Amino acid sequence: MKPKGKGNQLSSPAETSAAPVVDATRDAMVVAIRGTLGAAVVDSMVKPGDDIWVRVSTESWRNSIQKLKDVHGFDYFCFLSAIDWLPSPFGRGEDDPSEPAPERDSTIRPGYTGGDTRMQLLVRIVNSETHLGINVKADVPNDSYTIESISNVFAGANWHEREAHEMFGIGFTGHPDLRNMYLPTDFEGFPMRKDFPLLARMVKPWPGIVDVEPLPGGDATEEESAS
Amino acid sequence: MAKVPGLIKGLGITFGTMMRTFKNGSNTVQYPHEKETPPIRARGVIALHQDNCTSCMLCSRSCPDWCIYIEAHKELAPPRREGGKPRQVNMLDRFDIDYALCMYCGICVEVCPFDALFWSPEYEYSEPNITDLLHDKTKLSEWMETVPEAPELEVGADKKKK
Amino acid sequence: MTILNDPVSAKLGNRQQLSYIASQAADARLNVELETEGMTLNIGPQHPATHGTLRIIARLDGEQVVWAEPSCGYMHRGYEKLTEVRTFPQVTTLVNRIDWLGSFANEVPFILAAEKLMGVEAPPRAQWIRTILFELSRIANVSLFLGDLGVQLGAITPVFLAFRDREYVLNLIESATGGRFHPNFDRIGGLKDDLPAGWIDETKVVMKKLRNFCDEIETLLFGNEIFQSRTRGIGVIPRDVALQYGLSGANLRASGVDWDLRRDQDIALAYNKVDFKVWTHPDGDSFARCWIRLQETREATLIVDKLLDGIPSGPVMAKVPKIIKVPEGEAWVSTENPLGEMGYYVVSRGDLGPFRVKIRSASFNNISITPWLLRGVYVPDIITILASLYFILGDIDR
């Protein structure tokens, strides 16, 4: 019942160096999924021996998941989450507070299977018979940050959507109960968005900013004392 | 009744354990009176070998918790060879590890390129006051005495590594 | 709930069917006007049965639960956010602390995901040692569960026996990795160090002790009629509900799903080098879940024994650059952790640190079934069910 694919993650080192082989099972699955979902599939990608990524359109999100479950037997719900593709304006919080913040590239670059929006929803579902997993992505519109809930397809998605709601500020229409799960009820902001600063890295400067104090008026030749 | 055996067997287990404890002693250790020796690799406290430290800041920069604070300045030292130029050396002014923040991950010990940091299995340095957990370089150097030799490796290990 | 239509019940076994009917009855009770005024009982956040700080809000009618809802977040540490400000080697120290009883097992999937992105692979010896330590952390984790199970159900002795024998395993982990609870021993491309001399023989002795411990617990707890009457038929999870909620690990296998990620996926660990049995149980009740964990602990000791006999020699570290930059890409790796399927969805931007890490922890999914599962049970059964689902707060809240 194992996925037949062979790839760079195999235990025999000889095969890792081989060029990417063709993954028949997964390719066939993608073709089948395209057949079922039709135009709903925006993009798809197969990493041989590794995984499948499918991006479906925002409107067909719930229906696609439902069809994947019903038609292709992806009946095991693994997780649901979101990705904020905006690069963090704060970096790793290692900037020197006494100097002006460095310029950072803030262009949004989506990952596998592309994407047009800042937020993307990601769900992983698995076929419990063949143990073949699939990552399904969907864009979350930039203006409303709202998408249809799949909690009536997979009951387990309920909590995951609540988590995504409070952490990313994504609304799920049709979700029975979008209360905060981790955060206090009156918490403001969405912590997992990239533009939400991580205070633990703001309250004190990075100890690594400090450098060895140079010799007063000394020459610039660097020489280590240890040999 | 079919009910009895499981219940009776359970009583046997507790009674057996009691008898074993009587005979062989307990599995616990009366801590302040007797102590267990931690394994050689145990990550108890970080010791600093000051002579090896070049204040390269690598440990401070790779610390995930930002708990190593280093300050240093450059100084001129007499040349190593006769007639050479005076060398510039980094003099360590401050080397603090805040054990209240430290997660004992050992990354600093690992990244240190000059073998200046070591793990010592010593563990008895709890303090009533949290600020006392900030160990400065003198205290960190004192731990050097407790650093053990690295253990022998298991059969089949690659011997090339030191 | 709409997820359960009546055809479901037809597929169930006898015992499951009874409990299914009970849950339906509880549903029906919700819909009629209750004659008596109920009581809302707050179990937690400070409560001995919540392994930390889980809070369960239960609406009671007498001692029967009408409606219950776990409320978590008392221990949310925001690891997904924290990983974004850390470099790849620094992340392992964090993820150690997710499931703090079986810490080593948390590192492995993350490191495997990073290795997958980098296209490196740990040398065989490192893979074997990883697998051994992985199983040891499973034993350390689940043996404590077996003891704790007793305490939850009112027997105080098992937990001390568990702590006694778990200590041997922790000593092993400590002497190999240096960290008792948080090993941080995995590196991208292999392991930090090789095993110390004499470790293999010591481990074999300890594994015998652990098997003995399993026998003891089996007699003391699982053979006890009171224990059986407390757990059998309590908290039945049918197969398809388990799948829908994404239960994993022993909870899933107790519902009759024969799925073990150790066996069922190609992964750079040495599981395919040994034969082992994946235990399943058809009942899906609390007893089945506990029983599976007991069997798995025993099986894990056997796996460790078999692996110890065949550790290949060689280096434990592949060639990786000193400063690790992970190429751009996305990877998902999950492993069969003590609590269930734990996976990391790592998005890298070619930087020193990950761009986004989604931590899929087993307990979060496992516990999300509780609102469905707790309806209609008695207050003591809440404890039984929670104990048998086996969660660790750090694993729920991350």
Next chain:
Amino acid sequence: MFALLAVEIPYWGQSLLRVLGGLVAVLLPAGTIVYLFLFKMMSFMQSRLGPMEAGPYGSLQLVAEVGKWLQKEDIQPESADKPIFKMAPIVVLMSTFLLVVVVPFGPDAWFTDFETGVFYALAVSSISVLGILMAGWSSANKYSLLGGLRAAGQLIAYELPMVLAVMGVVIQAGTMNLQQIVFAQNASSMFGFDGVGNPYVLTQFVGFVVFMIAIQAELTQAPFDMPIAESELVSGYMTEYSGFRFLIFFIGEFATAGVFAMIASTLFLGGWGIPFAWFGWTSMDDVSNWMNIAGPIIVITKMLVLTFLIMWVRFTYPRFREDQLQRFAWKVLIPVSLANIMATAVLKVAF
């Protein structure tokens, strides 16, 4: 009791001595049980040593604990029903003191010699239910309330099998006087063999087992500790108590265990007596005076044996669920003890 002293003691003196004796009879067994079983036996069953620091082998640990509790603040919940809250532990402890009154410790060493001692003991033992219910209700805590209600249900359910189990003894001995029951056990013989007397544990074995199970439930010890149930109800009716009041509950728990074990040893193990045939005693008057000194020691030894059983079970078993407990009482224990009474009655008439 005072014939032994061979001096005339005024009534107030006698009363004072009785009170002191009662205190000793309650607190000494309680302390012994806590140290011997709760501290040491439990620890040894769990491969550890238990308290070792206070006194030799931790023997003064209990003193230290009492000192700790006495120092603690007496916290009362704001919305508690204060008078009842304060009274509850005393009511619980009171039932223990009232119980010890009827236990005979020797031919003349008794506090009172009730004709209907058994009846009295069983009646008084249920007073503790009142105290527990009061504690559970007045604490203004949902866990306490649940615990108190569970306790009430449980103690009342187990009163019945206990009474029925004792009934067999009463029928066999033909008396309700505990002193007479002791005499009947030690002076009689079984099938002509008088080497061990006739302790009812042998002839009334079913009754003994039912009685032990019932007192296990009465004492709310595992597997019947649902009213306390640390892992479910935190500590049930005791949750809100701290300091001195908790101490009283604590003493009450173990003192009652001791007193119940004494009653059980009186009813089933021959109480203070050793088989009279060993010394050729045939009537109560023959019993020599030194039994007044040896008696209490014998009772306490027998009590320790029984508390060992109680505690052994406590440390081994998980707890029942409330409904299972009720089912067990009504469907198993009561029918069994009724059958036992029937058999006893038939045999009594037959022989």
